[in-house]
Amino acid sequence: MAPLPATTVFADQPSLAFVAFIAFSLMFALGVRFALYAYWNLRATELAAQAVLWEYLVVVGLTAALYGLLGGIEAATSVTPGARPVATPYRTGVLLATLLMLSLTMREIAANGALSNADGDAAGSGRRQLVEMGFVLLVAAAFAATGLAPRAPGTIVIVAVSALAIAAYGRRQLTASSVRGTMIDSLLRHLLPVVAFALLVLTLDVGVLAGLALVIVRHIQVVFVIMTATTLMTATIKLRQNVAGF
Amino acid sequence: MSSEGPDDAWAPPPAVSAAVDAPAAAVGRVPELLSLLDAEAAATRLAAGWALALVAIEAPDAFEPIAHRLADRAAGESASPEARLAFSYLAERRPEDVESVLDRLEAEAEDRAERRRYRRASRGFARSDYFAPPSFERDVGRTRLPSEASAGNPRRSYQGDGNVGSGASGDATTAGASSSGAAERDADAAQTDTADADAEPADEPDDAGESGPAEGGTEIGTGSSARRRSRRREALSAAAAAVDVESIAAASRFDELTVVAPPTAGRYADVYRTRAVRDGEEYAVTLQRFDPPEDGAEAFTTALAEAFENWRAVSDHEAVVTVYDWGREPAPWLATEYADRTLADRIDLGLEEAIWNARVIAEALAAAHERGVLHTGLDPACVVYADDVTDSRPRPQVRNLGLLGALRGHVAVGSALDPRYAAPEYFDDKFGQIDRATDVYHLGAVLYALLTGRPPFQGEYETVRQGVLSAQPTPPSAINPEIPGWLDGIVRKATAKGKLTRYETTIQLARELRRGAED
Numbered sequence: 001m002a003p004l005p006a007t008t009v010f011a012d013q014p015s016l017a018f019v020a021f022i023a024f025s026l027m028f029a030l031g032v033r034f035a036l037y038a039y040w041n042l043r044a045t046e047l048a049a050q051a052v053l054w055e056y057l058v059v060v061g062l063t064a065a066l067y068g069l070l071g072g073i074e075a076a077t078s079v080t081p082g083a084r085p086v087a088t089p090y091r092t093g094v095l096l097a098t099l100l101m102l103s104l105t106m107r108e109i110a111a112n113g114a115l116s117n118a119d120g121d122a123a124g125s126g127r128r129q130l131v132e133m134g135f136v137l138l139v140a141a142a143f144a145a146t147g148l149a150p151r152a153p154g155t156i157v158i159v160a161v162s163a164l165a166i167a168a169y170g171r172r173q174l175t176a177s178s179v180r181g182t183m184i185d186s187l188l189r190h191l192l193p194v195v196a197f198a199l200l201v202l203t204l205d206v207g208v209l210a211g212l213a214l215v216i217v218r219h220i221q222v223v224f225v226i227m228t229a230t231t232l233m234t235a236t237i238k239l240r241q242n243v244a245g246f
Numbered sequence: 247m248s249s250e251g252p253d254d255a256w257a258p259p260p261a262v263s264a265a266v267d268a269p270a271a272a273v274g275r276v277p278e279l280l281s282l283l284d285a286e287a288a289a290t291r292l293a294a295g296w297a298l299a300l301v302a303i304e305a306p307d308a309f310e311p312i313a314h315r316l317a318d319r320a321a322g323e324s325a326s327p328e329a330r331l332a333f334s335y336l337a338e339r340r341p342e343d344v345e346s347v348l349d350r351l352e353a354e355a356e357d358r359a360e361r362r363r364y365r366r367a368s369r370g371f372a373r374s375d376y377f378a379p380p381s382f383e384r385d386v387g388r389t390r391l392p393s394e395a396s397a398g399n400p401r402r403s404y405q406g407d408g409n410v411g412s413g414a415s416g417d418a419t420t421a422g423a424s425s426s427g428a429a430e431r432d433a434d435a436a437q438t439d440t441a442d443a444d445a446e447p448a449d450e451p452d453d454a455g456e457s458g459p460a461e462g463g464t465e466i467g468t469g470s471s472a473r474r475r476s477r478r479r480e481a482l483s484a485a486a487a488a489v490d491v492e493s494i495a496a497a498s499r500f501d502e503l504t505v506v507a508p509p510t511a512g513r514y515a516d517v518y519r520t521r522a523v524r525d526g527e528e529y530a531v532t533l534q535r536f537d538p539p540e541d542g543a544e545a546f547t548t549a550l551a552e553a554f555e556n557w558r559a560v561s562d563h564e565a566v567v568t569v570y571d572w573g574r575e576p577a578p579w580l581a582t583e584y585a586d587r588t589l590a591d592r593i594d595l596g597l598e599e600a601i602w603n604a605r606v607i608a609e610a611l612a613a614a615h616e617r618g619v620l621h622t623g624l625d626p627a628c629v630v631y632a633d634d635v636t637d638s639r640p641r642p643q644v645r646n647l648g649l650l651g652a653l654r655g656h657v658a659v660g661s662a663l664d665p666r667y668a669a670p671e672y673f674d675d676k677f678g679q680i681d682r683a684t685d686v687y688h689l690g691a692v693l694y695a696l697l698t699g700r701p702p703f704q705g706e707y708e709t710v711r712q713g714v715l716s717a718q719p720t721p722p723s724a725i726n727p728e729i730p731g732w733l734d735g736i737v738r739k740a741t742a743k744g745k746l747t748r749y750e751t752t753i754q755l756a757r758e759l760r761r762g763a764e765d
């Protein structure tokens with residue numbers, strides 16, 4: 001199967017570009033908002049164990065915002081007369097990083113459900129660091145692959161498999177009983193849809209390998225980008241609620 | 247339960263087998279083994295006793311709680327010989343450790359006896375050990391109502407059923423604001439009450455307080471009795487004058503308001519036990535008068551008025567003490583449903599009843615939160631038992647909703663809040679503001695007290711403060727192995743230092759209690 005063209009699909013699809021621009025702008029704005037509230041929570045709490053959680057969530061917000069920014073640039077330059085379209089396929093790697101940070105957030109809560117002990121278990125933390133490094137390398141590899149050969153079937157498969165692995169890791173960390181009913185349980189429930197929709201965005205390209213036209217895949221992807229952004233917005237409500245308690 | 251083999255031969259129960267095979271790992275079986283001490287088959291009881299002894303020896307952390315429970319069962323009229331045997335074995339193997347367990351049991355028994363003596367000594371109830379309150383500091387005066395002890399007195403004021411007293415004469419009523427449980431409570435009150443500094447003998451009828459001498463059924467007493475009655479009348483007159491009950495009555499919705507006991511110093515204000523009459527119906531009322539500070543009197547009054555109104559708005563809930571009336575003049579005052587027993591007095595609740603009490607309190611708080619009313623100062627002294635009985639057990643009721651929040655800006659919080667039950671945010675604002683999550687913590691601390699009979703943290707103020715801020719309380723199941731482990735998780739989440747890891751709402755705590763009890 002021939003590799004897909006490296007140019008942006010938005011250049012040939014102005015209506016798609018318009019919708020995509022709105023979706024990515026939404027993602028950018030809500031990502032910034034999420035990061036801001038996570039930062040305010042980080043500043044408000046003096047508990048070291050909770051600080052780790054908020055740091056992760058700040059990165060979630062920032063990477064989501066970066067994804068939105070890159071997508072918006074591509075969509076905007078594709079339809080701007082006289083402007084050279086700027087393709088940003090490596091934004092996929094950025095969204096993968098967002099997904100990874102969400103999984104690590106869930107891992108952090110599971111490992112330290114009371115968020116009372118910043119040190120945690122030494123042996124456990126060594127193992128966790130190894131897993132973390134593994135996923136970081138995976139994300140870096142996906143980032144490089146999407147930058148160098150964004151439409152190669154191998155790249156699509158790497159991204160999809162990485163996203164599934166990361167999401168599964170995060171989902172597996174959730175322990176219902178230890179946090180059930182707490183504020184953090186409520187926060188997790190609001191973050192799960194973000195994980196789900198981000199996963200869909202990242203794995204939809206597999207449809208191209210299955211024979212779907214790229215433009216159709218992009219249309220569907222844009223919908224899921226909007227869903228990811230809106231679920232990020234509802235998760236921000238919980239962050240606001242928590243910071244209001246300080 | 248024992249296992250029977252194919253020929254009805256006795257076989258050890260699985261819990262016993264597990265304890266024998268791996269005693270150090272069988273700590274989780276301890277509640278089951280304890281229950282086997284009451285089995286029908288003697289072999290099962292003996293096997294359970296030995297299994298418990300084995301686990302206690304092999305699992306050092308479990309030694310003390312097991313020895314404690316065995317000692318409990320080995321004593322008393324219904325002592326278990328099997329428990330006694332097992333306890334003797336432990337005493338032989340580790341005499342010093344058993345000695346310390348016995349010392350602790352003795353101290354606890356003395357403490358319980360002291361609290362009972364304290365109640366019976368007629369100065370009120372032992373509400374808070376921490377405060378070591380002076381004799382005048384009681385929430386409600388435990389005084390007998392007029393004609394409590396006199397069966398034929400036509401001036402009986404209170405009805406045994408319902409929340410409201412009926413009309414006056416001729417009814418065979420019992421003291422108290424509601425149900426038929428009042429009769430039993432009065433019998434208890436007759437043993438433990440004293441009206442005032444001149445403690446009247448329990449078998450003497452009271453007079454009718456400010457309304458004048460008792461009628462019918464009142465004996466022509468001896469000179470000393472007459473002098474006591476006279477002193478009592480003087481004391482009540484002085485109390486009525488001090489609280490300015492006439493002005494309050496004039497400003498209130500009541501037709502009549504009569505002080506029937508000298509005041510006691512409550513947590514936030516002096517408390518007067520009164521009898522109120524409205525439209526011919528009589529009520530037992532707790533009257534509190536809050537004297538404003540010199541500076542900021544207006545703000546104080548306004549804050550309290552808002553708190554009173556908020557409390558009244560939620561007092562239609564069956565587990566919230568009813569607010570009958572409140573006012574601002576001559577000073578902020580509050581008239582609520584009378585209740586004389588608090589949770590602090592009920593030191594030996596069974597597990598099921600403790601869980602039920604916690605659920606009722608949680609649901610009361612949830613109902614208040616739904617309407618935007620926070621308590622912010624819940625502790626066992628804020629949970630009272632009037633005469634409302636449900637399912638043959640007294641229903642807890644929450645009082646003082648929102649009062650601490652209103653007073654916080656005007657009085658030292660330390661004088662109004664029991665630090666042993668206080669949330670971390672009261673000690674350090676890095677834990678956030680006082681809000682609904684604070685009530686969740688307090689509810690968790692009350693649940694801890696219900697389960698274990700003591701607060702999560704005890705000792706000197708600084709010790710308590712450090713504990714609240716940075717230590718974890720001993721899990722309830724470690725104090726009493728008969729408490730199931732799932733309750734430890736609920737208490738841990740409810741009393742989490744950070745609000746993020748606390749229950750988000752009290753109703754979630756109630757749900758987990760229900761779920762755990764049903765499983």
